[in-house]
Amino acid sequence: MHVFVTGASGWIGSAAVDELLAAGHEVTGLARSDSSASALESKGARVRRGDLDDLASIRAGAETADAVIHLANKHYLPNPAVSNNATRAAVQTIGDELVGSDRPFLLASGVAALTPGRPCTEDDPSPFVGPQSPRGGAENLAFEFVDRGVRTVSLRFAPTVHGTGDHGFIAAIAAIARQQGVSGYPGDGSNRWAAVHRSDAARLIVLGLGKAVSEYPDAGLRLHAVAEGGIPTRDIADAIGRAFDLPVSSIEPADVQAHFGWIGAFFGMEMSAKSSATQELLGWTPTGPTLIEDLDAGAYSVLAAAVR
């Protein structure tokens, strides 16, 4: 299959491209810089130059592909609406292009905040609808295309897709621990985070693509890229403390925002999820290291050293 991938140079996208190529697919990756373009070309992928705001380029990429995997995200922290609007516009553009074609459309989503207070399952629809909601309501927007001949697959990633080189949430929490001189956890640290190793997430994407072609269900497909359903934040803080030789301490709920900054809202949240339905459907068994194994092995040491 010829697959158009946005975010192909990113943390998850670069691993997904490797898996797609290894599985014999042709890949065209959206690249907005020379360095992203040459990284893609060096592994044997084709390049479409363009930005997320260049909807004509995204439309053309989808037009000439057998399937689309949308992973690009501006991740603009000062104003999430900027990222959400771009995500929504790209999803609308790709969906419009794929209407009536029965082609697969896989898009990045997450399990965060979908079912507050309890683990999220594949049966739980996203409550986020409309441009003002988290991720711009992109998952529900993409599922609106299912009845119009698009094989939408939501790739719900755990809040940490971890591994050596990760610059996501765990890297940010480790950096804050270094800056504060203490590895903190919110309250009693019993709130839990789901996790998945990047290699397992990348394998899931390719398996999900195959399933969308071979056996696409009428109601659409929600896949959970979740290897560990819920790691207490206390255990994460303990491992960060071990990794960087820092004391470990509870942070009072009232002080979480001041201590952790923007990531406090996430670190204080229950973000557990299940993936048994995904594992059974795809025959997907996570085999990568656990988050704690990664932290204990020094997977985050390089990034944390950079903020010393």
Ligand SMILES: NC(=O)c1ccc[n+]([C@@H]2O[C@H](COP(=O)([O-])OP(=O)(O)OC[C@H]3O[C@@H](n4cnc5c(N)ncnc54)[C@H](OP(=O)(O)O)[C@@H]3O)[C@@H](O)[C@H]2O)c1
């Ligand atoms: N990593 C996680 O733990 C995690 C967890 C849950 C959900 N997700 C979601 O999964 C998706 C992929 O995440 P990731 O960790 O791989 O993100 P990432 O490493 O930050 O990669 C983002 C990708 O988007 C591209 N991009 C950014 N701004 C762009 C723009 N204006 N135009 C075109 N491309 C642009 C980047 O291109 P450049 O290389 O040119 O910068 C890069 O390829 C995102 O939607 C993310 O929110 C990730």
